[in-house]
Each structure stands twice: as structure tokens, then as C-alpha cells.
Amino acid sequence: MLYMVYVVSIVLYLIRGISWDRITNFMDLITFGFLLFPCMLMLFCTGSFTAFGRAFVFAVSKKEYSKSQCQESVQAVRMVMYTASVFGGICFLISFINSIRSLDWSALDSIGWMLLDGSVAVLPLFYALLACAVLLPVSFRLKKYLLSEKGNAGRGDF
Numbered sequence: 001m002l003y004m005v006y007v008v009s010i011v012l013y014l015i016r017g018i019s020w021d022r023i024t025n026f027m028d029l030i031t032f033g034f035l036l037f038p039c040m041l042m043l044f045c046t047g048s049f050t051a052f053g054r055a056f057v058f059a060v061s062k063k064e065y066s067k068s069q070c071q072e073s074v075q076a077v078r079m080v081m082y083t084a085s086v087f088g089g090i091c092f093l094i095s096f097i098n099s100i101r102s103l104d105w106s107a108l109d110s111i112g113w114m115l116l117d118g119s120v121a122v123l124p125l126f127y128a129l130l131a132c133a134v135l136l137p138v139s140f141r142l143k144k145y146l147l148s149e150k151g152n153a154g155r156g157d158f
Helices: 002-018 020-026 029-046 049-060 067-101 110-121 123-155
Strands: none
Touching: 002 020, 002 049, 002 123, 029 049, 029 067, 029 123, 049 067, 049 123, 067 110, 067 123, 110 123
């Protein structure tokens, strides 16, 4: 429940910061797909779809899972965070290099076009950071659960 409060708060915070009349400036399906595809491919190739989904179920419910399931879910969430970050950086570099290479530097208005292209090139970094912001509490909650399980297991050794 608290995770849903967090997600809704983040969405409202971003909408307030961006403002409704500029929200379309932050929507780019090609960039979103460029980040989503590697994350899905990574989950598919490692067989971590269920562990990733279980991480969200764990974040919003009080259902108990085994230690191995929690560790697997932490790994899946981390993997998606790292993949989104890496491909966000790659997409940023591709977009920025393409914008620089495609400009006619003999014209005076090239700097204005480069700034406009730069604002689009930064979107993959925004999406990657947003994905990490949404997944970070899930990762921390799973780690907290694993640490509490480790502490409970250590108390029974005496």
C-alpha cells in the first residue's frame, strides 16, 4: 500500500513539475521503446519475468516469500535498473552524436537546433532515471526483508 502511495506521489510530483501544457514534450514512444525492449529482453533471456513481477507483489502486499525468491526478485529488479541506466546512456549518446553530426555548422542557427535536439536527446536519461526511481523502493524493501530474515536466522543459532 505504501508503495502505491509512493508511485502516485511521484507521478503527481512530476506532473506538477512538468506542468500539463508541456507534458507532451516528455513523451517519446521511440525512446521509451528503446529502453523497454532491452529490459524485457534481459528479463526474458534470464528467465526472470516471474521474479520481477513477484517483486512488485511483495512491495504492495504483506505476503511472505522464501529467502531464495526474495534474492531472485532483488536480482531481477537490479538487472532492470542497470539495464535501463546503461541503455538510457547509450540512447542519449546516440541521439546527441546524431544531432551534432546532422547539423550544418556554416549556418548561424545551428546552435539553436543543437539545443532543441539536445532537449530530445536527454529524454532517455530522464526515462532511465524515472525507471530507477520507481524500482528503487522495491529493491530496498526486498533487501530490508532479506536482512530481517538473516537477522532472524542468526538468532536461532544460539
